[in-house]
Amino acid sequence: MPLAAHQAALLRLRQRLSSLLHTPRLWNTLVAIYVLVFLVVAISLVSRMHFKNYLSASLLALPALSAAADASDPFKVYNITAENITASFIGYGARIVALYVPDSNGTAQDVIVGYDDPKTYLHDTLTNHTFFGASVGRYANRIKNGTFSIDDHTYHVPTNDNGGADTLHGGTVGYDARNWTVTASSKSSITFSLFDAAFEKFPGDVINYVTFTVDADVTPLNPKGLPQLTSRIVSLSLTEKTPIMLANHIYWNLDAFQQPTILNNTLHMPLATRYVAGDNILVPNGTIIEVSDTPHGTIDYTSAKQVGQDFNYANGICGYNCTGVDTCFINDRQPYYADSGLVPAIHISSPSTGITLDIASNQPAQQVYTCNGxxxxxxxxxxxxxxxxxxxxxxxxxxNKWGCIVFETEGWIDAINQPEWAQQAIYDTSDAPTVNLATYQFGTL
Structure with a gap:
């Protein structure tokens, strides 16, 4: 057959296949087959590895199907609402951009730091790069020198912090600067997904899901039925061993900016008895210190006190010539709680608005940042x-300086370079998904 005839035949075949794939019945069949295969593989892994508790998490990690997804506008605002709570999100960075809860007078206040115009977050990324409200990853917080080793192979990821001394929140273009897909949404919940095809030179592919839900249901963990935001981050290694640690990077101001700083807010972290020490640029040096051993107990919040109560003694705690907190606190659960599951980790309240926030987390640590920068x-x-x-x-x-506060519930900072800590930071394809679960419960004084 002449070459021209071959090309014509191939063109007709391609057109025929294209038309078939756009046939709703055939597309639905293909989707059903895809889902069935994924479920069989997931259930097989769970059964083989005896991870009974991770079956639901495996199903949550089901890759997004483009036919049901909305990735048209990363700056479109999505609102979810329940009694006495409304939260707003955009797909750019799977980011929370507003959260309204009532103050002690019953007036709704937006307690999230950010921008009214969603597109300003892109400008922020290119200038200040604050990470306001974003989901950060593939590996949150800092990686010393942007290097780590897996099975005697050393990996180098882009360094984007402190003049190239470390990698911060996943590299030059982390998850905060990616356009996530809205996979599902309802009146009270929204789910974003991101397929990470070895972004930023990290090894292997990872599928990520972030689900935000609001409710005011009466439950054993919320006996008063207070307005509550729940965040569930699920990630699954798909192709090879890789570091995974995602986190929310929400900047809070419970004062709703009625005061210049949050230093008179009351903070209580009853389980945060230790912290990861760092050098002058906050890169871990491998040392774990008791918070009670800091000068004048500067960052000891195991008993409630004002955020800035001991800041006169805090110079250098958050790095060279820095006064404030930018610290990875370790939640010591024993002997009070099991090693997994949600635990009450953080309580903070504003005397200005009367708004209180209680954060429960299943993570071993939280990075606390008092907006010193x-x-x-x-x-x-x-x-x-x-x-x-x-x-x-x-x-x-x-x-302003100290005008907000961040609580990143996550693993220990730079644990991938500190094997003596025995903290899981590397995940293989046979491992269960990583699940970062946190609840944010709001009340009034």
């Missing part, structure tokens, strides 16, 4: 300012 150049949301002015509250116009 903010310098009053980023404006607060115009909507927050307008709400304060309308209520005669005054407040501030910019995000």
């Amino acid at each position: 903010q310098n009053g150049t980023i404006p607060i949301k115009a909507s927050q300012k307008a709400r304060n002015e309308a209520a005669g509250k005054g407040g501030v116009d910019y995000v």
Whole structure:
């Protein structure tokens, strides 16, 4: 057959296949087969490895099907709501951009730091790169020198912090700067997914799901039926051993910017008896220290106290010439709690609005950051300012130093380079999915 005839035949075949794949009945059949194969493999792995408790997590890691997904606009705002709580998200960074809960007067306040215009988050990435409200990964927090080893092979990922001394939150283009797909949504829940095809030179492919849910249901963990945000991050290694550690990077201001700083907020972390020490640029040096051994117990919040109560003694705690907290606190569960499952890790309250926040987490640690790097150049949301002015509250116009606080519930910082800590940081294809579960429960004083 002449070459032209071959090409014509191939073209007709391609057109025929294309038309078939766009036939709804055939597409649905293919999707059903794909799902069935995935479930068989997942259940087989669970059965073979006796991971009874991870079956639901394996199903949650089901890769997103493009036919049911919405990836058209990463800056489209999605709202989820329940009694006394409304949260807003965008697909860019699987990011929370607003969260409204009532203050002690019953007035709804937005307690999230960020921007009213969703596209400003892209500008932020290119300038300040604050990570406001984002889901960060593939490996949250810092990796010393941007290197780690797996089975005697050393990997190098892009360094984007401290002049190239470490990798922060996954590299130059981390998960915070990726366009996540909205896989499912309802009135009270939204799920984002991201397929990581060896981004930023990390080994292997990873599928990630982040689900946010709001509710005010009465449960054993929420006996008063308080408004609550639940975050569930599920990740699965697909092709080879790789580091995985995702986290939420939510900046909180329970004062709703009615005060210049959050230093008079009361903070209580009853399980945070130790912390990971670092060098002058906050890269871990392998040392674990009791919080009670810091000068004047500066960062000892095992008993409730104001965030800034001992900041006169805090110079250098958060790095060279830095005053504040930027610290990985270790949750010592024993003898009070089992090693897994949700535990009450953090309580913080605002005397200005009366809003309280209780965070429960299944993670072994949390990085706490008191916005020491903010310098009053980023404006607060115009909507927050307008709400304060309308209520005669005054407040501030910019995000000041110590004007917010971050709680990243996660694993120990840079554990991939500290094997003596015996913290799992590397996940193989035969391992269960990683699950980072946290609840954020709001009340009033």
